[in-house]
Structure formats: C-alpha cells, structure tokens
Amino acid sequence: MTAEVLKVAIQRDADRVDTFDVPAYENQTVLDVVSWVQQNADPTLSYRFACRVGMCGSCAMMVNGVPRWTCRTHISKVLDGNAVTIGPLRNLPVIKDLAVDMDPFFDKWIAAEGVHHGALTRDDEIAPIDETSATRVEANAGIECINCSVCYAACDTVAGNVDYLGPAALQRAWTLLNDAKDEGRTAILDAVSGKGGCHNCHSMGSCTAYCPNDLDPMSAIAGLKRETAKNFFKRGH
Amino acid sequence: MKVAKGITSRAHPLWLAYIMHRLSGLALAIFLPLHFWVLAMAMTDPVRLDGFLHLTEEGVVKLAEFGLVFLLAIHMFGGLRLMAMEWLPWSTSQKTLAAGATAVSFCIAVLFFMRAI
Numbered sequence: 001m002t003a004e005v006l007k008v009a010i011q012r013d014a015d016r017v018d019t020f021d022v023p024a025y026e027n028q029t030v031l032d033v034v035s036w037v038q039q040n041a042d043p044t045l046s047y048r049f050a051c052r053v054g055m056c057g058s059c060a061m062m063v064n065g066v067p068r069w070t071c072r073t074h075i076s077k078v079l080d081g082n083a084v085t086i087g088p089l090r091n092l093p094v095i096k097d098l099a100v101d102m103d104p105f106f107d108k109w110i111a112a113e114g115v116h117h118g119a120l121t122r123d124d125e126i127a128p129i130d131e132t133s134a135t136r137v138e139a140n141a142g143i144e145c146i147n148c149s150v151c152y153a154a155c156d157t158v159a160g161n162v163d164y165l166g167p168a169a170l171q172r173a174w175t176l177l178n179d180a181k182d183e184g185r186t187a188i189l190d191a192v193s194g195k196g197g198c199h200n201c202h203s204m205g206s207c208t209a210y211c212p213n214d215l216d217p218m219s220a221i222a223g224l225k226r227e228t229a230k231n232f233f234k235r236g237h
Numbered sequence: 238m239k240v241a242k243g244i245t246s247r248a249h250p251l252w253l254a255y256i257m258h259r260l261s262g263l264a265l266a267i268f269l270p271l272h273f274w275v276l277a278m279a280m281t282d283p284v285r286l287d288g289f290l291h292l293t294e295e296g297v298v299k300l301a302e303f304g305l306v307f308l309l310a311i312h313m314f315g316g317l318r319l320m321a322m323e324w325l326p327w328s329t330s331q332k333t334l335a336a337g338a339t340a341v342s343f344c345i346a347v348l349f350f351m352r353a354i
Contacts, residue, residue, distance in 0.1 A: 064245065065245035065246060066245060066246045067246060154246050156247070156252075202255055203251070203255060203319060203322060203323065204247075204251060204252045204255045205249065205250075205251025205252060205255070206246055206247065206249070206251075206252055208251070209246070209249040209251060209252070210246055218251070222322060222323045222326075223326065225323050225324075226323070226324060226326070
C-alpha cells in the first residue's frame with residue numbers, strides 16, 4: 001500500500017455523505033476502516049459487525065457500489081486511488097448510517113419455507129445419509145450461507161419487485177428440498193412457486209458473482225424452477 | 238451522491254448476457270411491425286415493395302441488415318443459453334457459455350455481412 005491517508009466517504013443518509021481521513025495500515029480491512037472512523041473521528045457513526053472472521057454475516061455494506069463482507073475485504077483491494085465510498089446495503093431499509101433493517105430479508109427466508117420440516121422425534125434412530133448421493137451434493141452446495149444479504153443487495157430483481165423472495169431465501173429452500181432429513185417438499189414447492197417465487201428470477205447472476213462464500217444461488221433457483229415445473233406437470237398445480 | 242443507488246456491481250458476464258438478451262429482444266420487437274408492414278406490400282402494393290427491395294442495395298441498409306442478423310443471433314443464442322441454464326442441471330461454465338454464445342452470434346453476423354458486401 002502506498003497511500004498513507006485514506007479518503008473514506010461514508011453515506012450517512014439519503015442526501016449526506018461524510019468524508020474522513022483515515023490512516024492507512026498494512027492488512028487493513030474495510031471494517032477496520034469503518035471502526036477507526038467510529039472510534040477516532042465520529043462516535044455517532046452506526047454500523048453492524050460481530051465475528052470479524054466471515055462467519056456471522058452481519059457486516060455487509062456497499063463498498064464502491066459493490067456489496068461486500070467488509071470484515072474479509074482488504075481495503076487495498078477496493079481502493080480507487082486512495083479513496084473508497086462506503087454505504088449501507090442496497091435493497092434494505094436503512095435504520096441509521098450503515099446499519100440496515102434485515103427484517104425483510106429474514107421474513108422472506110421464512111416465507112420461502114426456509115425452516116426445518118422434521119418428521120422424526122428424538123426417540124427415532126438417526127437416519128443414515130449418503131454423502132455421495134446427488135441430492136446431498138446439491139444440499140451441501142448451499143449450506144455455507146451466512147445470511148449476510150450480499151446476494152440480496154446485488155439482485156436487481158429484488159430492487160424491482162418487493163415481493164421477490166430473493167437469492168438467499170430461495171437457495172435455502174433448494175437446500176432443504178434436497179435434504180433427505182427435511183419433509184417439507186410440498187410446502188417448499190408451494191412457497192417458491194407463488195407470486196414472489198423462483199420464477200421471478202431473470203438469471204442475471206449477480207448473486208452468484210458476489211456471494212462472498214462462493215455459493216451459487218442462481219443455479220439453486222434454476223433447480224427450483226425445474227422442480228416446480230416438474231411438479232406442475234405431474235400434479236397439475 | 239447516493240452510494241446504494243449507484244450500484245456498479247453489474248459489470249460481470251452473466252448480467253451483460255442478460256441485458257443483451259433483453260435489449261436485442263426489445264429491438265427485434267420494434268423491428269417486427271416494420272417487417273410485417275413491408276411484407277404486406279406484396280399483397281397491397283407490389284410496385285412499392287420492389288422499390289423498397291431496391292433499397293437493400295444501399296450500404297446503409299446492408300449495415301442495418303448486419304445489425305438485424307446480429308440481434309437475431311444474440312437473441313437466439315441468449316435464449317438457448319437461458320434454457321440450457323435453467324432446464325439442464327448445469328452448475329458451472331455458464332459464463333463460458335454466455336461468452337461462447339456472443340462469440341458465435343458475432344461470427345454469424347460477420348459471415349452475413351461479408352456475403353452482403
């Protein structure tokens with residue numbers, strides 16, 4: 001890194017951007033920069049983080065117009081000269097500064113039947129799972145989602161359609177559909193084939209392009225499109 | 238300046254493939270009424286149609302035809318790409334497919350253009 005001082009523009013609300021001079025360090029993440037501003041320049045700056053190691057999914061922000069997990073994004077990778085612009089995640093209501101209201105994101109997670117549909121009790125034997133089966137491979141592909149909402153912020157379909165469940169919720173539905181331990185097949189297919197369901201997706205692929213964990217929600221949604229279509233021709237609804 | 242509105246995260250091959258498919262479809266939809274209008278002249282006014290067909294000798298019309306074939310090729314390959322992506326359980330190489338579709342459509346358009354001139 002050559003710059004000694006970073007010019008950090010932070011969006012405070014719809015019409016206000018504050019610019020801060022932040023000292024540059026080696027191995028500095030975007031979250032480090034935001035934390036420096038909050039601790040040294042403006043204690044009223046609101047933002048959200050918890051684990052700092054890319055597991056909790058709470059620190060996602062727009063960095064130079066791109067949704068990113070800020071704790072695992074080195075500032076040197078995103079600097080434009082010595083400047084960077086940081087804003088709250090797109091497609092979610094802003095509470096204050098960089099903190100967004102994640103309720104719509106998680107409400108849609110539930111609306112897509114992203115909950116466990118169990119049929120067994122604690123007294124039943126644990127069902128053996130074949131890790132090599134095709135459905136398990138599909139399920140495994142999506143289980144590392146950390147609910148950071150980066151895909152939700154990247155998606156233009158979410159931006160244009162408030163009812164659309166979004167990439168994360170639909171990928172969760174696809175994961176559960178392929179999980180041998182989940183018994184919610186009918187409920188899931190009904191939930192994802194409705195008004196805001198998988199068929200709204202235009203396969204723009206921003207979810208897959210920007211997922212920080214390299215997951216592929218677009219292909220998961222394509223899987224849901226196939227399954228709901230098969231189901232339609234089989235059951236007639 | 239509104240950071241969230243000014244999203245620049247669309248600069249990746251899949252989104253570009255999406256927007257090219259959309260715009261080529263729109264352009265073709267705008268072209269179709271004109272196309273049918275000229276075709277209808279065969280029934281209503283054959284002399285005028287002949288006059289119209291002579292226009293195809295013009296360089297600028299040839300260029301427009303090149304654009305048209307390019308749009309058709311883009312839209313067809315874009316559609317095939319989308320159907321393959323959504324109806325066949327392919328999980329990888331979609332970017333390669335998108336790029337391939339664009340390349341093939343460009344080749345076809347160039348071939349027609351070469352024949353036209």
